[in-house]
Amino acid sequence: MTTHTHHLTRLTAAEMAQKLRAGEITSVQLTQAHLDRIAAVDGGEHGIHAFLHVSAEEALRTAAEVDDLRAAGGAVAEALHPLAGVPIAVKDLIVTEGQPTTAGSKMLEGWMSPYDATVVTKLREAKLPILGKTNLDEFAMGSSTEHSAYGVTRNPWDTTRIPGGSGGGSAAAVAAFEAPLALGTDTGGSIRQPGAVTGTVGTKPTYGSVSRYGAIAMASSLDQIGPVARTTEDAALLHELIAGHDPKDSTSLPGEVPAFGEAVRTADVAGMRIGVIKQLQGEGYQQGVLDRFHEALDALRAAGAEIVEVDCPSFDYALGAYYLIMPSEASSNLAKFDGVRYGTRVLPEDGPLTIERVMGSTRAAGFGDEVKRRIILGTYALSAGYYDAYYGSAQKVRTLIQQDFDAAFEKADVLISPTAPTVAFPLGENDDDPLAMYLNDVATIPANLAGVPGISVPGGLSEGLPVGIQFLAPIREDARVYRAGGALEKLLSQDAEPLWAQAPELAETEPAAAAEPAEAAAHPAGK
């Protein structure tokens, strides 16, 4: 790999777009530089393993198309989307025609979607080369990407540690300069928590503001697709591209998409009321995380923000309510994986061959432990005699949490908290303790229960590992999280390189290995 192409992968998406428009670089060069980087750092025993599938040929074809259109000049070149030619990675929960979609599960090994998700259609229309599909916890169930059926993803800051989850692949790809942009999904923090522990930026948009058509559903009243990037501006530009009403998603919000990029470029917190959530700090949060959090508050205060404390007593029950609502919805959504119409079918080893028994053996073999745990838990919470006590109560807590948000947003324009209670933990640490794993999402879950937008931006390091700062805003006020997040990003990089630029250099495999087709490194896609 030459220094020249290495340099290309370290630009921000906004800078890449600018250089493409100016004719300083081509999309083929840019895309190839990222494919080379993937080949150099993603494979091997200690590789990042952010990608489950790399689609070099398709990505280069799109890149060449953009270069031709730009070279032709005139109205066609003018009409290109600002991000045209900037490569992107897509979480493997989002369906793509022509590239396999596994959801990180054996259940969907080799499955080829006959259609594109709406967000993927938007990427194709804007001509962003799609580099491939990124690793995740199976069906997005987890906080560490250790529950993928295809192996763990490693944190580029310390490859013995988790990259967060469920979208660890998208966050790690962006942090390791394998892609400047990625798509994620966030049901309880799966965009924001990986962003926090990998020193990158991730946004969960207002529920319904980005189409969920083509995102394999986990918990439909909580799931949301959103942008993953290294800077708030890059996240904002991608967010603008993917947002908007979609008639194919019955929960899609009508209305215009605000200018998020502009919100970042003019970011300023002078006079902004920022509410510190009393319940999302203190016990259970590492001291290093709290130290960076308080430094962020000091920086914001010094820049003219008014820091106030807000009380959200129902947040104490958010985690419990989430772990009733999410499994309940998941148990219903995952009932469709029955080995009849698509996906794996596994026959029982002995006994009569009836469809019920084939379903039982298919789901036993196709689902991993965490997925089974959540399906069983959801089935329990929804069963007669327990429904009111569990699912019913959780829905009431959801109302209380919305009321807490409403009251908090009377006193503050945005709310702030650490994104995750800890820095990235070592791979395997929580293997035998599902409950400890669930606690990672304690600060991100309230936003999903209420549908409000949230962002995680880098807040510095604790013991050499990234800490994330979360901003939350009222429904449809996503621009506010960009204004606040963009301002903090600026304040914290005044006297230092931005955090993403400080990530350790990764060992690259020999050029000979890097020259192999990238597809060879990914898991086999054939049925």
Next chain:
Amino acid sequence: MSEISRADVEHLAKLAHISMTEAELEKMAGELAVIVDSVRSVSEAVSGEVPATSHPLPLTNVFREDEVGHVFTAEQSLLNAPDAEAGRFKVPAILDEE
């Protein structure tokens, strides 16, 4: 501790169509009991008067014109089928043999 027994998990697994070994049932019963204990506070947090929220947005009855949009062909629909015959999904016996 919670009251979830191995027999409860066996019943739930049957409802969820997941075959489980004895060892899996034992392990899952223990794990579920811990999780259920931790979420029990939720039912203690709410009194009767709070309305339930099933969805973050008050969207109801989204209508559209009754027009045929894009539809998959039979071939596309069967592309990922584990087994197919004569343009249909092929499955094992629906009913028990006896």
